[in-house]
Amino acid sequence: SQTIHQWxxxxxxxxxxxxxxECTVExxxxxxxxxxRQAAGRGLQLLFYSIGIDQISSEVPQNLSASRPQDRxxxxxxxxxxxxxxxxxxxxxxxxxxxxFFGQGTRLTVV
Amino acid sequence: KNxxxxxxxxxxxxxGEFITINCSYSVGISALHWLQQxxxxxxxxxxxxxxGKKKHGRLIATINIQEKHSSLHITAxxxxxxxxxxCAVKDxxxxxxVFGPGTRLSVLP
Numbered sequence: 001s002q003t004i005h006q007w008x009x010x011x012x013x014x015x016x017x018x019x020x021x022e023c024t025v026e027x028x029x030x031x032x033x034x035x036x037r038q039a040a041g042r043g044l045q046l047l048f049y050s051i052g053i054d055q056i057s058s059e060v061p062q063n064l065s066a067s068r069p070q071d072r073x074x075x076x077x078x079x080x081x082x083x084x085x086x087x088x089x090x091x092x093x094x095x096x097x098x099x100x101f102f103g104q105g106t107r108l109t110v111v
Numbered sequence: 112k113n114x115x116x117x118x119x120x121x122x123x124x125x126x127g128e129f130i131t132i133n134c135s136y137s138v139g140i141s142a143l144h145w146l147q148q149x150x151x152x153x154x155x156x157x158x159x160x161x162x163g164k165k166k167h168g169r170l171i172a173t174i175n176i177q178e179k180h181s182s183l184h185i186t187a188x189x190x191x192x193x194x195x196x197x198c199a200v201k202d203x204x205x206x207x208x209v210f211g212p213g214t215r216l217s218v219l220p
Contacts, residue, residue, distance in 0.1 A: 044210040088152050100144055102154040
């Protein structure tokens, strides 16, 4: 079956520390992969999407980067976290004209 | 770029009530999704629509392509339906989602 794993579920990191959030997909191949952020009280904002290995598009300039080293692995990173990076991060995958599947999310608090 | 609006923003209902949440968008789409986000944050996909109507249990979703409008209905609402309901559309190229701001539903016992 098709599943998506995202970890960790919660994370508290000091300002200036690095970040790595990982998302893996099972049961499908060549999915479109997405990273979203949801700030408190706000809607979902697209950060990155990928249509294939090493093919990353960024929607907004920011302190974050994404990589897709394998077909079903999508990583969100930062070299130095800012307070404004706090939020809820969601990974998702979909094929064109199919259901979208979301991870359980990571609640990141930068202190 | 597609603009997605939802109404109402917040909704409080009594258990058993029939609930309707609306979504409108500005540009033609390939598909519309209704999502449910519980307080813990995880998101579940409820429906994907490109035309007509779908039903799953107490949930019904409809879409009118000409009017660029979709509705999510919940019959016989229950407190466990309390969540944020999000409308998301995919553009005609089918690559990206644009999300509505969400409707926060509270169903009181």
